[in-house]
Amino acid sequence: MNTTLCIFCFMKESVQDRPAAVCGADRPTARESAFLTITLKIFGKRERKNYMNWNIITDSSCDLLPSTSPDGRIRLASVPFTIRIGERDFVDDEHLDTMEMLSAMEQEHSAGHTSCPTPDAWLAQFEQADCAIAITISSQLSGSMNSALAARDMALEKNLDKKIVILDSLSTGPEVLLCVKEIERLIRQGLSFDDIAAHARNFLQKTKILFALSSFDNLIKNGRIHRLTGMLAKALGIWGIGSGSDEGKITFESKARGAKKVVQTLVSTMKEHGFIGGNVAISHCDNLALAQTLKNSILDIWENTSIEILPTRGLCSYYAERGGLIVSY
Structure with a gap:
């Protein structure tokens, strides 16, 4: 100039x-x-x-709410899942009352189900910016990725100059959050669209996710565990500890009795995975106290760690259930 x-x-x-x-x-x-x-x-x-404008779009498996950077260059957008509990539909957007949804889940005897965002919902977001980077929940868990791919094709039919990339997180929740933060950092560094997309793919291959469940109601209702087994585990204070596989599937690996043991198990697993400090995101389903305890335990071992705690939105609340934790690093 x-x-x-x-x-x-x-x-x-x-x-x-x-x-x-x-x-x-x-x-x-x-x-x-x-x-x-x-x-x-x-x-x-x-x-x-x-000064191209950017739209980082996630489905609502990410616990971040929509926002815009102060300079207006970077938008974080979210396309919602819909969660069906009994005869009620809960749209997982920024207006969702998660506590009301959890109460409805706990009072409902039949199994609920979720519906992924439509291609039109993704398309509306792709049209909002010069550069669009979409991150979906694991394609092994939902059809959200397929909807996003269909929307990308529709957007490019209208405008071949659009820059759009779809990333399969092979995960959910806080791991998607960490990737969003990394993409924002790279945009501010001035990297090209292609370089940012390549870096984000590599980033998702290195991050990990763990979860701890104290309630097994959804698993019982969906027939994945026997009702008596689930009720007994809950009565005895037994938590299920699991992780996300490299293929994007959720697997249960161990159990722990009591919240203190849960924190110890999560921290121990982080050590086994080679964590030496860095960025951590913790999502909790109505259990801030335990999330804070986990944060303190992590900082006691790895001081050079930045930890963000967020409440789960609708989709992760549906799967983690009240009291559950999800942690990524």
Whole structure:
């Protein structure tokens, strides 16, 4: 922009030096006007390239709510799942009352189910920015990825110049959150769209996710564990501890009795996975106290760790159930 301003100042001085009768009251010549117009267009394009707007889009498996950066360059958008409990539909957007949904779940005897975002919901977000990066819940757990891919094809049919990439998180919740934060950091560093997409894919291959469940109501209602077994485990204070596999599936690995043992097991597993400090995200389903205890235990061992705690939104609340924790690192 400095070059443009200098050219403009030079032209203005040249015009001012010319007699009024010749220049027509300080107006530049047609040649000067054309040169200025071309110059401004060139620099305008460069300015736009440096300040492209971005839309980072997740489905509502990510516990971050929609937001926009202070400079307006980066939007975080969310496309909602719909959660069916009995005869009620709960849309997992920023207006959802998660506590009301949890209460409905606990009072309902039949199994609930979820519906992934539609292609139209993804498409609406892809059309909002020059560059769109979408991150979905694991394709092994939902059809959200397929909806996003269909929407991308529709968006590119309308505008081939759109930059859109779809990332399969092979995970959910806080692991998606960590990837969003990493993408924001890379955008501010000025990396290209392709470099950011490649880095984000690699990032998701390195992060891990663990979860701890204190309630097994959903598993019982869906017939995944025997009712008596689930009720006995809950009565004895037994938690189920699991993780996400490299293929994007959820597996139960161990159990722990009592909240203290749960924290110890989670921290021990992080050690086994080679965690040495860095960024951690903890999502809790109506259990801030235990999330804070886990945070403190992590910091006692790894001081050079940044930890963000968030309440679960609708989808993760549906699966984690009241009291559950999900942690990614």
